[in-house]
Amino acid sequence: MAFELPPLPYSHGALAERGMCQETMELHHDKHHQAYVTALNGFVEKNPALAGKSLEEIIQMSHGQADLAPVFNNAGQHWNHVLFWQNMSPQGGGIPGALETKITSDFGSVQAFKDAFKAAAVGQFGSGWAWLVLASDGKLKVAKTPNGSNPLATGEGKALLGLDVWEHSYYLDFRNRRPDYVTNWLDKLANYEFAASQMG
Ligand code: MN3
Numbered sequence: 001m002a003f004e005l006p007p008l009p010y011s012h013g014a015l016a017e018r019g020m021c022q023e024t025m026e027l028h029h030d031k032h033h034q035a036y037v038t039a040l041n042g043f044v045e046k047n048p049a050l051a052g053k054s055l056e057e058i059i060q061m062s063h064g065q066a067d068l069a070p071v072f073n074n075a076g077q078h079w080n081h082v083l084f085w086q087n088m089s090p091q092g093g094g095i096p097g098a099l100e101t102k103i104t105s106d107f108g109s110v111q112a113f114k115d116a117f118k119a120a121a122v123g124q125f126g127s128g129w130a131w132l133v134l135a136s137d138g139k140l141k142v143a144k145t146p147n148g149s150n151p152l153a154t155g156e157g158k159a160l161l162g163l164d165v166w167e168h169s170y171y172l173d174f175r176n177r178r179p180d181y182v183t184n185w186l187d188k189l190a191n192y193e194f195a196a197s198q199m200g
Pocket of ligand 1: 028081164166168
C-alpha cells in the first residue's frame with residue numbers, strides 16, 4: 001500500500017492572483033511533493049519495520065532516530081505538504097468569528113497572532129515550517145520546526161496551519177523576500193476556515 005500524492009484541492013493557477021503563481025504550484029506540488037512521496041515509498045519498500053504503518057506512525061517512530069533520518073525527512077514533508085495545500089484557499093485570509101475570538105483570547109489580538117507567526121516564519125533559519133497549533137493545554141500557540149519536522153513529531157500540539165518557508169515555496173513569487181511572502185500568506189492565502197474546522 002504505497003503512499004500517494006493527493007491532488008490539489010483547487011487548480012494550479014487558482015492562487016495566482018493572491019500571490020502564489022501557477023509555476024510555483026506546478027513545481028511545488030507536482031515535483032517537490034511528488035519527490036517526497038516517491039522517496040518515502042522507496043524507503044518503505046526496503047524496510048520491513050515500516051511496512052503497513054500509517055504516515056503518522058512512521059513520522060513518530062522515525063523522529064529523532066539517526067538511522068531513520070531520511071525516512072523522517074520524507075515522511076514529514078509528505079505530511080506537511082498534505083496539510084499545506086489544505087491550508088490555502090482562493091478565498092483565503094478571512095478569519096471565522098469563533099476562531100477570531102479564540103485567537104484574540106490566546107494572543108491578545110489578530111495582529112499579535114500574525115506578528116508572532118511572522119516572527120516564527122522569518123526566524124526559522126534556513127528551510128522549515130511555521131505553525132499555528134492547538135496545544136494540549138487548550139491554547140493556540142505558534143511554533144516553528146526545521147526541514148521536514150512538524151508538531152506531530154515534536155508533540156507541540158495539533159497543527160491547524162502550517163506555512164512552508166523552504167525557498168521553493170516563495171522564490172518565484174517573492175524572490176528572497178520571505179517576510180513579504182509570510183505577510184501575504186497570512187492576509188490572502190491562509191485558509192482559516194480549514195484551521196477552525198480542525199479545532200473541534
Ligand atoms: Mn515545500
